[in-house]
Amino acid sequence: MTIIFLTVTALAVSACGGTSANQGGDSDGKLKVTSTIGMINDVVKQVGGDHVDAAALMGSGIDPHLYKASQGDVKKLDDADIIFYNGLHLEGKMAEMFEQLEKRKPTVAVSSYLKEEQLHADPAQGSGSHDPHIWFNVKLWMSATEVIRDTLAEKDPANAADYKQRAADYLKELEKLDAYAKEQISLIPEDKRILVTAHDAFGYFGEAYGLTVTGLQGMNTMSEYGSKDVSKLRDYLVENKIKAVFIESSVPKKSIESVIEGARQLGHEVKIGGELYSDAMGDEGSEEGTYIGMVKHNVDTIVSALK
Template sequence: MRKAHRTNSAIRRFIMTIIFLVLTVTFVSACGQQTTGGNGKLKITATTGMITDVVQQVGGEYVEATGLMGAGIDPHLYKASQGDVKKLDDADVIFYNGLHLEGKMAEMFEALEQRKPTVAVSSYLKEDQLHAAQDQSLGGHDPHIWFNVKLWMSATEVIRDTLVEKDPEHADYYKENAAAYIKELEQLDNYAREQIALIPEKARILVTAHDAFGYFGEAYGLTVTGLQGMNTMSEYGSKDVSKLRDYLVENKIKAVFIESSVPKKSIESVIEGARQLGHEVKIGGELYSDAMGDAGTEEGTYIGMVKHNVDTIVAALK
């Protein structure tokens, strides 16, 4: 009897183990197959505000877009919080810039790629469209692609195609939204060219806190230089300040620009150095570089941000 009792107990434990494993596999499978949130929308998590804005423009009513980095946030230095990890884990699709912009999150994206669509919006760009990074240890390319509006059209196409693949039922909707938005971007690109052309050619020199505007300068005809390199993780020293100070004096540059996501004290030291040499330089205004403006404002959209930058630069240098 004792032997039979032990046998029955072993069988029950075996059956319970099988049931537990079946339930676990079913639960994991269900989680893996989930494609929409409780409201029927695709749950999208994006890193920067620029990407989040495009997702909202293309995805419209069929997506629930969440951005990790708000106004004034420097993506080069950004570290994901526990709340961010949950937003990434809950998402159906993740969009990030790539090109090492979100350098401290690279390993996280690599891990997430094994479980869900984790897409770099720079993935359609070819080698000859990208600028080489000055510091190769920070990544091979300049990540600030959104400053060339035509390159940002490519990011829009990446987002469109990803949404179509993930949610084919609404493919036509995403395609129509993307086409309409790209038309707006074409108008923005033309606006930038026309306005920058109003600046006298010799005055088309853009000096900023860090070298984020290389694509902008190439696309719209400006010579661009910054105190720091392309990545704000790189340090600047007294030699960098002296070099930029001398550049301002030699080229008789009268205006430099601060950035919303970079402390202005860095550029103020250059202004003071030029003043000590008898050359007056003013701050021409604040530009949005690695982050957009506050949500709900015109500058809180990609198009509004670019227009603000163009208008600010032209007003100071014209």
């Protein structure tokens, strides 16, 4: 069913007759930019400013691993001048669509500037697969910002200087964010720097900021977990005397609750340390609805629970 859906959708995109994407902007002169996830869309807004009309396909609480494009999404993508996606198989169900679109317009993976040695392997997905959650290392996300800057400048050279200046200003804010995360995580005693979540999305975060990270599911939520996975993580909590685990806004919390209950039956009490934003940001208009706000929320929540 997935293959049929992708094929039909890709053909629908190719058949759509929208011409605005080839005319360098909409009626008010702005570039129409469509991004898959909110984290990318936020950077587009920061770098593009008033020169872009930015929109994201996936809002708060949406899991991009499982997302299927609707017919409305097809129109948004076809009408766009530029499309940004994460890549590294994050939007796995949309891969064929991107292949069709990139024949007609800039369709760019924001992970494209990263080198092999900067990426984590995802052995569960086979040889050559990588962990797509690059936004959890702020330094890596700075590279995504540079991809967006350069793509906007190339498509709209008249405003290139402004894109470059806005990107430079935003990159300074990301430098501050990276320093904030390091400083705050260092407040957690070393033996308590263990982050347990519903799925293994925080590997880059752990590497960058000094935490041991483990999750019930793998890096991709399409991989199902079973009773053995629950038992293994339960035993890990008990053996390491871990007092707090975390739920995620885009993953049902029942998965982690089963682990907590299992530990309780063994006489070990574990609490939910809070809700983290993993594959989606918070509601639009909220502090957590921005990339910087999302990262700060996660850092503060983790530190509060583990310190």
